[in-house]
Amino acid sequence: MDKSVNKQYYRKDMSIFWWTRKWTHIRFILRELTSLSVAFFALEIVLLFFSVSRGPEGYQTFVAVISNPILIILNFIAFVGLIFHSVTWFDLAPKAMVIKVGKRPLPAIVIAGSNYMGWIVVSVLIFWFLTENT
Amino acid sequence: METIEIEVFRYQPEKGSDPAFQTYEIPLNKDWVILDALNHIKDHIDGSLSFRWSCRMGVCGSCGMVVNGKPVLTCATFLEKFAPGPVRIEPLDNFPVVRDLVIEMSDFLDKLQKVKPWIIREEEGSTEEEYLQTPSQLADYKQYSMCINCMLCYSACPVYGLEPGFTGPAALALAQRYNMDSRDQGNRDRMEALSDDTGMWQCTFVGDCSAVCPKNVDPAGAIQRYKVEGATHWWKTLLLPYGKDR
Ligand code: SF4
Ligand code: FES
Numbered sequence: 001m002d003k004s005v006n007k008q009y010y011r012k013d014m015s016i017f018w019w020t021r022k023w024t025h026i027r028f029i030l031r032e033l034t035s036l037s038v039a040f041f042a043l044e045i046v047l048l049f050f051s052v053s054r055g056p057e058g059y060q061t062f063v064a065v066i067s068n069p070i071l072i073i074l075n076f077i078a079f080v081g082l083i084f085h086s087v088t089w090f091d092l093a094p095k096a097m098v099i100k101v102g103k104r105p106l107p108a109i110v111i112a113g114s115n116y117m118g119w120i121v122v123s124v125l126i127f128w129f130l131t132e133n134t
Numbered sequence: 135m136e137t138i139e140i141e142v143f144r145y146q147p148e149k150g151s152d153p154a155f156q157t158y159e160i161p162l163n164k165d166w167v168i169l170d171a172l173n174h175i176k177d178h179i180d181g182s183l184s185f186r187w188s189c190r191m192g193v194c195g196s197c198g199m200v201v202n203g204k205p206v207l208t209c210a211t212f213l214e215k216f217a218p219g220p221v222r223i224e225p226l227d228n229f230p231v232v233r234d235l236v237i238e239m240s241d242f243l244d245k246l247q248k249v250k251p252w253i254i255r256e257e258e259g260s261t262e263e264e265y266l267q268t269p270s271q272l273a274d275y276k277q278y279s280m281c282i283n284c285m286l287c288y289s290a291c292p293v294y295g296l297e298p299g300f301t302g303p304a305a306l307a308l309a310q311r312y313n314m315d316s317r318d319q320g321n322r323d324r325m326e327a328l329s330d331d332t333g334m335w336q337c338t339f340v341g342d343c344s345a346v347c348p349k350n351v352d353p354a355g356a357i358q359r360y361k362v363e364g365a366t367h368w369w370k371t372l373l374l375p376y377g378k379d380r
Contacts, residue, residue, distance in 0.1 A: 024341065024342055025292065
């Protein structure tokens with residue numbers, strides 16, 4: 001490394017706003033930031049389980065708290081973020097997963113598609129479980 | 135004849151002046167690539183302009199520059215595409231500039247060395263021995279072997295810009311080129327060198343390296359696959375502490 005350090009050389013500094021100049025960079029930062037949405041929902045679910053474990057009253061309190069308009073807006077924003085995060089994540093999956101069947105790797109669309117299918121199946125199962133039990 | 139304005143980044147340390155853009159007006163020749171335009175300037179307008187090139191056919195990888203904000207091979211990019219202009223030509227980003235459009239690349243060369251880009255055998259066989267390979271085994275790594283070391287991917291990589299210690303796209307793709315070669319047994323050696331905080335985990339998957347690569351090497355894909363392998367390796371050493379991966 002030190003070989004290249006020469007004060008005659010010109011070095012361009014990178015501004016901290018480097019990511020604002022290109023759509024691919026903005027999208028990347030959004031993908032990273034929307035992981036906060038994932039954390040938000042994970043936390044919410046933990047709190048939900050926690051309140052349910054304390055009986056009907058605990059659940060009522062939980063519902064009362066999250067019915068607060070601010071929390072509804074926050075949930076909505078986090079939901080949009082979560083969808084963005086999930087979609088960009090699944091679209092990247094074929095890059096990391098190369099599965100060979102016989103002599104050929106599976107096409108990217110099959111890998112991404114099976115991720116989406118898994119997502120849909122799990123969502124439908126959860127939906128069914130919730131509606132069947134209420 | 136139609137003309138086009140070219141704004142060229144100039145840095146001449148011997149003059150002690152700050153870098154600046156210099157504008158040249160040149161003919162808009164439909165057959166010209168950017169490199170022809172630069173050669174026209176050098177031959178007919180300003181002989182002091184410095185830049186690198188050699189093969190003029192997208193093979194040697196020495197003519198990479200940033201044209202209108204995007205790293206490209208200047209011998210493979212037509213001038214006409216940028217009409218009516220102006221066209222802004224800069225040296226590759228993320229590297230120190232020696233002068234004008236010429237960058238200092240020894241950091242990149244060191245990184246190539248670091249990934250041990252050669253076939254490693256646990257035991258050296260005799261020179262008579264052949265290591266056969268099927269077309270399907272060749273296909274496993276062929277894409278990664280197409281790299282021409284043009285460094286466009288380093289110029290496009292914000293992680294390399296922010297963390298100069300990062301091994302970077304082309305070198306990691308080259309590591310994978312050997313890891314995935316059925317004749318190679320050096321995977322564990324390379325894994326050790328590339329699992330530290332300058333290796334694959336530095337990559338945050340912006341993906342621009344693959345977008346700019348003129349040879350479709352897809353370094354971003356190579357690195358993500360390497361991460362999957364790195365994580366698997368880590369689990370194995372955790373769960374099978376006495377296994378052969380240790
Ligand atoms: S991976 Fe592609 S962009 Fe990077 S050095 Fe190799 S050929 Fe150039
Ligand atoms: S001059 Fe060789 S790649 Fe452009």
